[in-house]
Amino acid sequence: MVMDQRPERSDVPALRVTDLSVDFAVDGVWVPAAKKLNYEIGRGQVIAVVGESGSGKSASSMAILDLLPKNSRVSGSISVNGRELTTLSTKQMRAVRGDDVAAIFQEPMTALNPVYTVGFQLVEAVRAHRNVTPSDAAARARELLGLVGLPDPEKAFKSYPHQLSGGQRQRAMIAQALSCDPTLLIADEPTTALDVTVQAEILDLLRNLRDTFDAAILLITHDMGVVADLADWIVVMKDGEIVEQGDVNAIFNTPQHPYTQALLAAVPRLGEAVAGHEAINVIETEADIAEGSIDEIDVPAAPVIMAPTVLSLKNVGIVYGKQGRVGAFRAVDDVTLQIAEGEILGLVGESGSGKSTIGRAAIGLQPIADGSLVVVDTDISKADRKVIKTLRRKVGIVFQDPSSSLNPRLPIGESIGEPLLLAGEAKGAALDRRVEALLDDVNLPRSYRNRFPHELSGGQKQRVGIARALALKPRLLVADEPTSALDVSVQATVLELLRQLQREYGFACLFISHDLAVVDGMADRIAVLHRGKLVEQGTRDQILRAPKEAYTQRLIQAVPIPDPVEQRVRREIRHGQR
Secondary structure: OOEEOOOOOOOOOOEEEEEEEEEEEEOOEEEEEEEEEEEEEOOOOEEEEEEOOOOOHHHHHHHHOOOOOOOEEEEEEEEEOOEEOOOOOHHHHHHHEOOOEEEEOOOHHHHOOOOOOHHHHHHHHHHHHOOOOHHHHHHHHHHHHHHOOOOOHHHHHHOOHHHOOHHHHHHHHHHHHOOOOOOEEEEEOOOOOOOHHHHHHHHHHHHHHHHHHOOEEEEEOOOHHHHHHHOOEEEEEEOOEEEEEEEHHHHHHOOOOHHHHHHHHOOOOOOOOOOOOOOOOOEEEHHHHHHOOOOOOOOOOOOOEEEOEEEEEEEEEEEEOOEOOEOOEEEEEEEEEEEEOOOEEEEEEOOOOOHHHHHHHHOOOOOOOEEEEEEOOEEOOOOOHHHHHHHOOOEEEEOOOHHHHOOOOOOHHHHHHHHHHHOOOOOHHHHHHHHHHHHHHOOOOHHHHHOOHHHOOHHHHHHHHHHHHOOOOOOEEEEEOOOOOOOHHHHHHHHHHHHHHHHHHOOEEEEEOOOHHHHHHHOOEEEEEEOOEEEEEEEHHHHHHOOOOHHHHHHHHOOOOOOHHHHHHHHHHHOOOO
């Protein structure tokens, strides 16, 4: 039964979806992805579509823009400003995209063209729909890049997508979507890769777009804090169906459907302990004790635990060399930190602060310019390829973007089993059993082993990446935004899986994330980075309950709360309205 308490709307909404169904042909059988969907968005309204990965959120939204693959079929009605879209020709739909309806996609690295600069792609988008000169289009592009919070719009304009961090690429794509002031904006996980401060700015930007241009926004997200901050109406989907929809306050305060209740219960909240996880307040390594690097704290401390160091950075600097017109850039400057066996260190900071760069250096994928880097008793400060190759059996990494980290030509079973095969750990039937066990661990059906990455949703691909990283039972796991693409219910399952595996095998974990609520539930200690420098580090309680630095305080204040009333108050305080 669908719970629906729809408010009064105008006769001609910005978007009206009537009995929309989407099916995909798989092995000669039509598999439903969305079933008889009905909702509408008025001008100046924001509707959030929420649900688990694979529930049909993205498939139904891409049907609006006619961007589904050839093995799909769409039935029902889709109208924008009273104009039926399902009967338009390909040429007519091309004119609709960008001008009337624009999209912010979930994965910027696959949505942006890697062979053109960001500026070229923005100029192209503007000139495709506006009769302006190249110089005027370039000026508009630079204005948009500044509007979405990029610190150096001129540098971003001249950069290729791979030269930007994940969050910076997401901001560039948002700028591209906003380039023609669309009347309907489809935002598919628009803040997935963004840190909390920039996320707050992007949400303000989307809110201003709605208010200034009376634009309608279809928001697809798993972040209930973002929903509480921006949405007016919520549509809850499960297994391709709408199970409940209603006003944002009604859904958060009095959800009716059991699935909605479970979805909200799984949302991590900053300051609330995660069931079954008791963070260690202080973990000292032999090096910490010798150097006296652990500060005294005011919060209650757990007993000190002695543990060998698995990862040690001392005064590490990392420089990206000059390439063409782009000058040398120091991404990490004088960073010192350690991770002990059995410890999770949360590494937080804004996009572009150097978090992922440190993570890549920790497993030998990025050389350091100065300082000392020791990983699993191996000094790789100036190590050659042979040393790095032997190290990789002891470390694993979960990348931020699952689509670009998985081989599109390999079934996911082969991708998961490849590390085991190359390391000589298993082959034949034994390899098949290990792959199936790993699929079970990350809650994917064993039948998925024969599917290719493009046949999975973003969250499902991220789970494949986690299974691959854990295949060799590493002593150090670098988790670079491991749950950024996961809905909250699956996120809770995956985080609990990581905790269980860590308790069982005792590996150290460098947990990189912009979601402070997730870090709060996972980390024993936290290190805060800002523009490549270490701002402060300490226990979880030190950093999140009693931060000393203004930058850390600003990060915490920007975290969206999954409560519409409280989030509105926080937003007004942030803007000085209270």
